[in-house]
Amino acid sequence: MLQVAVIEGLPEVSAGDDLVALIAEAAELEDGDILVVTSKIVSKSEGRMVAADDREQAITDETVRVVATRATANGGLTRIVENRLGIISAAAGVDASNTPDGTVLLLPLDPDGSARALCVGLREATGASVGVIISDTLGRAWRQGQTDVAIGAAGLQVFDDLRGSLDNAGKPLAVTMPCVADEIASAGDLVKGKTSGNPVAVVRGLGRLVGDLDLPGAATIVRPVEEDMFRTGTDESYDEGYRDGFAEGQAEAVGS
Amino acid sequence: MLQVAVIEGLPEVSAGDDLVALIAEAAELEDGDILVVTSKIVSKSEGRMVAADDREQAITDETVRVVATRATANGGLTRIVENRLGIISAAAGVDASNTPDGTVLLLPLDPDGSARALCVGLREATGASVGVIISDTLGRAWRQGQTDVAIGAAGLQVFDDLRGSLDNAGKPLAVTMPCVADEIASAGDLVKGKTSGNPVAVVRGLGRLVGDLDLPGAATIVRPVEEDMFRTGTDESYDEGYRDGFAEGQAEAVGS
Numbered sequence: 241m242l243q244v245a246v247i248e249g250l251p252e253v254s255a256g257d258d259l260v261a262l263i264a265e266a267a268e269l270e271d272g273d274i275l276v277v278t279s280k281i282v283s284k285s286e287g288r289m290v291a292a293d294d295r296e297q298a299i300t301d302e303t304v305r306v307v308a309t310r311a312t313a314n315g316g317l318t319r320i321v322e323n324r325l326g327i328i329s330a331a332a333g334v335d336a337s338n339t340p341d342g343t344v345l346l347l348p349l350d351p352d353g354s355a356r357a358l359c360v361g362l363r364e365a366t367g368a369s370v371g372v373i374i375s376d377t378l379g380r381a382w383r384q385g386q387t388d389v390a391i392g393a394a395g396l397q398v399f400d401d402l403r404g405s406l407d408n409a410g411k412p413l414a415v416t417m418p419c420v421a422d423e424i425a426s427a428g429d430l431v432k433g434k435t436s437g438n439p440v441a442v443v444r445g446l447g448r449l450v451g452d453l454d455l456p457g458a459a460t461i462v463r464p465v466e467e468d469m470f471r472t473g474t475d476e477s478y479d480e481g482y483r484d485g486f487a488e489g490q491a492e493a494v495g496s
Numbered sequence: 497m498l499q500v501a502v503i504e505g506l507p508e509v510s511a512g513d514d515l516v517a518l519i520a521e522a523a524e525l526e527d528g529d530i531l532v533v534t535s536k537i538v539s540k541s542e543g544r545m546v547a548a549d550d551r552e553q554a555i556t557d558e559t560v561r562v563v564a565t566r567a568t569a570n571g572g573l574t575r576i577v578e579n580r581l582g583i584i585s586a587a588a589g590v591d592a593s594n595t596p597d598g599t600v601l602l603l604p605l606d607p608d609g610s611a612r613a614l615c616v617g618l619r620e621a622t623g624a625s626v627g628v629i630i631s632d633t634l635g636r637a638w639r640q641g642q643t644d645v646a647i648g649a650a651g652l653q654v655f656d657d658l659r660g661s662l663d664n665a666g667k668p669l670a671v672t673m674p675c676v677a678d679e680i681a682s683a684g685d686l687v688k689g690k691t692s693g694n695p696v697a698v699v700r701g702l703g704r705l706v707g708d709l710d711l712p713g714a715a716t717i718v719r720p721v722e723e724d725m726f727r728t729g730t731d732e733s734y735d736e737g738y739r740d741g742f743a744e745g746q747a748e749a750v751g752s
Contacts, residue, residue, distance in 0.1 A: 242500040242687050308725040320725060328638040337672075377672070381637040381726040382584040383645065384719050385655050385675030387682070399641050402690055416593075416690055418633070419641030423686050426643070426679035430702060431498050434658055434672055446686060463640050469564040469576060470637040473725040474733045481737025482744075489745025 242445040244427050246438035253439075255287035260361030263440060269368040272447020274396055275358070276428030278439035279376045280335060282354050282392075283345045292344040295336045302332035302346060308473025320473065325351065326462040327391060329378050337434075348374065351392025352457030359394035359453060371396030371450040374458070375425040377434075381470060388429035390421035393458040396449045397421075419461055420449055498701040500687050502694035509695075511543035516617030519696060525624040528703020530652055532684030533614065534695035535632045536591060538604045538648075548600040551592045558588035558602060564729025576729065581607065582718040583647060585634050593690075604630065607648025608713030615650035615709060627652030627706040630714070631681040633690075637726060644685035646677035649714040652705045653677075675717055676705055 247267045253259070259281065269275075283289070292298040303321040307328055310318045323332040325347065333347035348354045351374045359372040374392030379385070390398060398421035405416075428441035465471050472480070503523045509515065515537065525531075539545070548554040561578040568574050579588040581603065589603035604610045607630045615628040630648030635641070646654060654677035661672075684697035721727050728736070 242498075242683070244498040244500070244683070310725055318725075377674070382719050382724060383675065383678065383717050385673040385678070385717065387643075387675055387678050389639065400689075405691055416633070417641040418685060418690065419639065419643055420686065422639065422641070422643050423682035427498070427500070427683035427686060429674060430676060430679050430683060433656075434674065435661055461639050461641065463638050468638060469566055469574075469729040469731070470726045472730050472733075474728050475725070477728075477730045477733035478737035478740075481734035481739075482741035483737075484734075485738035485741025485743075486745035486748075487741075488738075489742035489747075490749040491745075492742075493746040493749035 242427070242443065244431050244441055244443050246431050246436070247440040247442060248438065250438070250440060253281040253284045255284060255289065257285045259285050259358060260365055263358075264362060264365040267440075267442060269362065269366045269370050269442065270444065271369045272444070272450050273368060274371040274373060274424055274443040274446055274450065275362070276373045276375050276388075276425055276432070276441040276443060277355075277358065278432060279333075279347055279351065279374050279391055280338060280345060281439045282348045282351070282358075282374055283335075286348055286354065288346045288348060289339060289343050290346060291342060293342055295334060295344055298334045298344045298346070299332045302334055307471065308476055310473075310475070322465075323347065325391065325459070326465075327376075327378070333376060347376065348392065352394065352459050353392075355392035355394035355457065356453060363395070369395075369450060373421055373425055373428070375428060377429070387422075388425040390425045390458040390461065393421050395451065395453055395455065397451060397455055398458055398461055400449070420446075421458055421461065498683070498699065500683050500697055500699050502687050502692070503696040503698060504694065506694070506696060509537040509540045511540060511545065513541045515541050515614060516621055519614075520618060520621040523696075523698060525618065525622045525626050525698065526700065527625045528700070528706050529624060530627040530629060530680055530699040530702055530706065531614070531618070532629045532631050532644075532681055532688070532697040532699060533611075534688060535589075535603055535607065535630050535647055536594060536601060537695045538607070538610050538614075538630055539591075539601045542604055542610065544602045544604060545595060545599050546602060547598060549598055551587075551590060551600055554590045554600045554602070555588045558590055563727065564732055566729075566731070578721075579603065581647065581715070582721075583632075583634070589632060589647075603632065604648065608650065608715050609648075611648035611650035611713065612709060619651070625651075625706055629677055629681055629684070631684060633685070643678075644681040646681045646714040646717065649677050651707065651709055651711065653707060653711055654714055654717055656705070676702075677714060677717065
């Protein structure tokens with residue numbers, strides 16, 4: 241049995257606030273609990289709200305690589321970009337919802353580090369051996385809508401590595417590596433929602449995943465670009481190939 | 497508060513078994529419950545196990561479009577393909593785990609239809625207004641590992657459509673459309689696991705999402721190919737562009 245509940249009564253978070261103290265006071269944590277903390281409040285506590293009249297410019301500033309772009313029906317531009325964490329998304333993690341006009345909220349500089357600091361602090365403050373996930377909302381290449389995923393993690397296994405396990409029929413589960421951190425982040429979103437004002441969920445019943453503080457973080461979930469079969473969009477890749485091919489074709493024809 | 501629990505005591509499922517009867521007998525369902533049913537047992541009950549000495553050939557047979565391929569370190573080939581449901585995955589939904597040697601399990605022919613039949617049957621058998629999700633395990637373009645998603649759904653909203661809602665700061669949540677069906681499937685996987693032999697989870701606490709039987713199914717989650725910025729892999733798209741560009745470059749040089 242898994243139980244997922246929001247922590248009620250957390251105040252609005254501002255720069256410099258001590259999230260460990262706020263959470264430890266509002267929640268009764270037990271060994272094996274996993275906290276799913278919306279990245280937004282981590283960013284706010286870390287002072288990552290910046291002045292930005294133009295969200296599009298802020299996205300450009302946070303982008304390290306443009307993956308794909310496409311014109312939208314209303315004359316805008318959908319941009320899929322890689323941010324400095326290697327995460328590929330539509331807005332580089334730049335959040336203009338739930339922020340005052342003229343400001344945007346950037347992602348934490350080091351979400352795994354933020355998760356570890358929260359995890360260490362909460363374990364000390366409460367005596368409970370907990371895990372911490374920092375969640376954000378991402379779109380997907382081939383599926384519509386968004387799901388919450390883990391962009392930071394500490395004190396838990398982010399993958400339930402079943403490679404080498406046997407199925408019920410006694411055959412090896414060859415390539416199965418469920419990303420439980422992303423699944424837990426999604427479960428947390430189902431109770432936190434986007435409009436409820438409850439930015440932290442506690443997931444109880446997955447103590448088997450909770451462990452040492454030096455377990456790999458959520459950065460290990462990001463697929464390295466050299467293994468990414470979709471590292472640039474279809475149109476962008478075609479265009480690049482076309483340019484290269486055109487030049488080669490001309491050169492060959494002229495040279496022959 | 498969300499509760500996610502497996503239904504214990506379900507027997508091994510075979511072709512022709514009445515899943516409604518099996519589930520209704522094993523579970524005490526309440527209004528608002530959402531069942532997450534592993535596609536594997538739906539396939540088995542629908543007789544979708546087929547003889548196949550060669551899983552790779554079975555994948556080829558189920559493929560309607562090759563999206564991307566890449567050689568693996570051990571001399572094999574990773575294939576990302578679109579199956580007849582439009583779902584893009586590494587194995588076209590062909591499952592060779594938990595099946596006898598020499599057989600593979602194909603996806604249900606119409607997972608939304610299967611979900612609807614289950615939903616209708618369970619509502620009749622139990623009197624409880626429940627929703628049904630049929631889940632499968634998919635990889636992701638930019639993130640390692642897999643998560644469970646909804647490939648069939650009935651009797652619930654698959655998206656929590658927040659477009660037009662206001663955030664806490666009173667600003668519109670422009671493009672936010674959480675795919676709650678996928679998030680619920682992921683939550684179900686956290687208790688079902690891949691090796692536990694418990695193929696059905698009950699999610700309690702999301703009655704707000706449960707509704708009419710004619711709500712759109714999981715087919716609406718699949719992004720239409722014409723809106724898919726990653727409809728073919730980077731290398732495949734580049735190569736296609738290169739061939740076209742090369743031919744054009746040659747023709748232009750010759751014609752000038």
